[in-house]
Amino acid sequence: MVDTLLVIGTGLIGTSVALAARRAGVAVFLADRDATAARVAEALGAGLAELPRQPVDLALVAVPPAQIGPVLRDAQARHSARSYTDVAGVKGRPERDVLRLAPDPASYVGGHPMAGRERSGPLAASVDLFAGRTWVLTPNERTEAAALERATTLAEICGAMPVRLDSGAHDTVVALTSHVPHLMASLTAARLREGPAATETLAGQGVRDVTRIAAGDPALWTDIVRSNAPAVAAVLRDVRDDLTRLLAAADVLAGDDPDGHAEAQHMVTDLLERGAAGASRTRPPSGPPSRxxxxxxxxxxxxxxxxxxxxxxxxxxxxxxxxxxxxxxxxxxxxxxxxxxxxxxxxxxxxxxxxxxxxxxxxxxxxx
Amino acid sequence: MVDTLLVIGTGLIGTSVALAARRAGVAVFLADRDATAARVAEALGAGLAELPRQPVDLALVAVPPAQIGPVLRDAQARHSARSYTDVAGVKGRPERDVLRLAPDPASYVGGHPMAGRERSGPLAASVDLFAGRTWVLTPNERTEAAALERATTLAEICGAMPVRLDSGAHDTVVALTSHVPHLMASLTAARLREGPAATETLAGQGVRDVTRIAAGDPALWTDIVRSNAPAVAAVLRDVRDDLTRLLAAADVLAGDDPDGHAEAQHMVTDLLERGAAGASRTRPPSGPPSRxxxxxxxxxxxxxxxxxxxxxxxxxxxxxxxxxxxxxxxxxxxxxxxxxxxxxxxxxxxxxxxxxxxxxxxxxxxxx
CATH class of the missing domain: 3.30.70.260 (ACT domain)
Structure with missing residues (x-):
């Protein structure tokens, strides 16, 4: 049961969750160290910009990854809620911080609702931000059942699909499916910056798709890369090894000496085939073939x-x-x-x- | 004036050009070493599957890059046309081959109509394939004016926008805007192949966009990379240097020692900022801001x-x-x-x- 909710951090994500909870009839309290953000969320109808007098069922900590441990410690010290969850895009470090700092780590379960917008802040919030999206929950061996149950209920209230995952697996998968793709888009786009004048004329839909996410906010993405640096570095190392072999093959193919051409072409084809196989995992499976x-x-x-x-x-x-x-x-x-x-x-x-x-x-x- | 056209190679590109030329009233002859392909193009209304009795105004050589030199040599030896052009996606090597092999290199101008489809062959052809697309023409110092003029006319007949470019600049720009982005998409997607089971669940629109073109045909793209290997290798080398620095920064950020964190973060932000600047070159400029x-x-x-x-x-x-x-x-x-x-x-x-x-x-x- 989630009848009462405290949202700590009324940015885009926190305010969107609060709007969805209000729509479902939950009593919502809003807190933000930026008083304007909390008041804007209140004025949007996301709840009351004040702290609850009694512990609520669930507190949602919607602050940057590095602040989750300290914010959760303080909230638990005030007995703000019976259970706690967060919304950070990385899960390993917040979990370690909570286990180390929080008075009652068992009442916390990590969460990652997988939705966002290019614009941040409460004014960008939307009651339907999480409709149909995946909401990862990362219980650990100390997490009590009630915390997981309340966080699952909140995800469902928001129209999201809750998925349970180990925090380490989560961080590896988001490195693979989000953080490294962003860096690869940036590496590709960085080359375009100094391209000849015809670059704009010859750029088509392919490069536009590959580099689209590179337009994201550099400060925000530096923070994301930093917070998931171990998993990102592990994936980047494998990419670097593939790229080193690819570059060696391209150098052979660029030369006049036909020796090694067959092997170099095989290397390129092998990478392209592995890429085609991997790309198929990003697309929803097609239905059964029609007769x-x-x-x-x-x-x-x-x-x-x-x-x-x-x-x-x-x-x-x-x-x-x-x-x-x-x-x-x-x-x-x-x-x-x-x-x-x-x-x-x-x-x-x-x-x-x-x-x-x-x-x-x-x-x-x-x-x- | 282009009143008569010979298309040598009736695949997707050659047949689509032929269809557009027919629509404009040009007399079109179709040739392909695969008799079925020429007959299919004819049955689609793209022209007559036979060789012209007299030289046509323009011959379009729509064969793979490595075959352009020999095919053009043979066509000129038969006096097939007054001018010649091609459609290959790389321009340096065909130009060198023509200058070396062809009896009359001045009558040839390189061309690259920038359109394609995922499916190949004449059955995939479309009369509007080039409507509104860029069609690069790469005259060299020996190219005679009539060849450039006829190829320009053909591009216009197809509804494309002709753009003149030096063959070397063309190959650098397509390495930047097409070939390297494809390889980067493949490098990113290859990592997904062995990701944990949750990879499909957590893959969103971002990684889907970055890896979309990695689904292309590996054999075809091996051929493209090979044909433009020098320019591709030059761009990949710069990417590799950026990636090496990025990986070093990620390793520092993954470590517990705070020494060097500020510098590493700066390195990541710098790459992300260069990426955002480069990505902006792939998007059409926005209009003047409204008041x-x-x-x-x-x-x-x-x-x-x-x-x-x-x-x-x-x-x-x-x-x-x-x-x-x-x-x-x-x-x-x-x-x-x-x-x-x-x-x-x-x-x-x-x-x-x-x-x-x-x-x-x-x-x-x-x-x-």
Whole structure:
């Protein structure tokens, strides 16, 4: 049960959580060492900018990672709440600080709601900031069940999906999926700074995507990198080893001596293949493949006949990306389409009726 | 004038150019060492799958970079065209090959239409593939004016924007804006391959963007890296130097010894700042800032008053991202909004009429 909540730190995250808790009918108290921030949160309807008279069910410590230990120590010394959680993007160091400093570490469970905005502060807050997002909780062996339960309830109140993870695993995964990608975007973008005048003209969507997050606030990201430096350094070391091998291969391929070219190309391909495999883990899995049926059409030599055929099969779900073509031994062009199985009968009938030579409908393997 | 065109190599690019040329009324001939590809292009209405009886105005050589020299030599030996151009994504090596091999290098100008698709082959072709895209042309000191003029006309026929560039500058810029970003995406994604089970759960839009292009075909990209290896290696060397410094800084920040932390943090911030500056070169420049007027509203202490105010100013262009708040010395919350200057009068009148205390409208600096 979370009927009463104290939010310590009414920035973007703290205020957004408070708004969601208020919407769910929770009594919310707001505190911030910046009195304006707390009053803005109050004026937004996020709760009352005052300290509770009695312990609340849960206190949310929404302050930078390095301040979590001291802030939690003070809050527990005042008996502010029955349970405590935080929202920092790294979990190992806050956990160690709490175990070392806090009077009652068992009442704390680490948390990381995985949402943010480019703008910070309570004015940027949104009641739906966490809707559908992952909210990591990192209980340790001393964490009591009530703390985990209350933090889980708060995540659910915010519309987030709570996920339990060991604090060390959390920090490794965010280094892999957030901190190092940000640094790689910065390393890539830093090279563009001194590029020739045509850089803007030739930059397309690919480099725009790779470097988009490099536009983030350098001071904030320095703080993030610092707070997760051990995990970031471990991943960067592996990247550096791959890059060293890649650069050696590029140097060989840039030279005139064909010796070693085959091995260097193999090295490049191996990296690109590992990258393609890794990139697939960032995309949601696709659903089960739909059943497709293959239709074969025999084309006459009239220029443009294929584009007319493409128009004829489009309404039945036929698409050039699911088509292939081959010449038979007499030089006749055969075009195979995969169309959704349910549409195949109508497609064959309509094509035949319109005078196309439909050669052989059959079952195709599932595609795309 | 380009009234007649020969496309040698009817893959995605060659066929798309041919379709655009046909639409503009150009007589197009199609050739490919894969007879099926030429016949598919013909069946799509891209031209006739045969060689011209007389020299055409322009021949477009749309084959892989390493084959441009030999293919152009053979085409010129047959007197296929009055001028020649190509579509390879690197320009230095084809230019050197042509100068070395071709009977008439002056009739050739390098070209690089900057568009593509994830799917290759003539079936993926589109008449609008180049609409609004950049089409680089790389004349050298031997290139005759007629060759440059005809290639420029072809780019315009395709709806592209022709841009002239030295072949060396082209290769440096595409290394910076395309080839190295692809490799950086692969280096980042390769780390994800062996990440813990929670990698999928915690991967968000940021890493998805950084690694998106790493899903490209490894064999094709090995070929691209190989063909531009000198420029790629030069950029990668600078990246490696930055990464070496970054890793050293991360190691210092991961350690318990506070010595050197300030310097290490400075190093990280410097990289992030250079990255932010470089990333800005990939985005189209924003238009001139619109004139804004600042409106100040004095809030009472009623919880939620600010959210009601936000609703009241939204129709006048007031947005939380253009607002700030401060407490005055009496603890009263003052909220400043920047609204479009043209809307300010109506906004002030409506707010005052609805009982808000509008304190001081004034001129604000241009924002966002």
């Amino acid at each position: 497709l049926t293959r239709i074969r059409v025999v084309l006459d030599r009239h220029p443009g006949s294929l584009s007319r055929l493409l128009q004829a099969v489009a309404p039945h779900g036929g698409h050039p990306d699911r088509a292939s073509a081959a010449l038979d031994r007499d030089g006749v062009l055969l075009v195979d389409f995969d169309v959704p199985a349910a549409a195949a009968g109508a497609a064959v009938a309509e094509l035949a009726g319109a005078g196309w030579e439909v050669a052989r409908p059959g079952l195709a393997a599932a595609g795309h | 804004l007027t600042r409106i100040r509203v004095v809030l009472d202490r009623h919880p939620g008053s600010l959210s009601r105010l936000l609703q009241a100013v939204a129709p006048h262009g007031g947005h939380p991202d253009r607002a700030s708040a401060a407490l005055d010395r009496d603890g009263v919350l003052l909220v400043d909004f920047d609204v479009p200057a043209a809307a300010a009068g109506a906004a002030v009148a409506e707010l005052a009429g609805a009982g808000w205390e509008v304190a001081r409208p004034g001129l604000a600096a241009a924002g966002h």
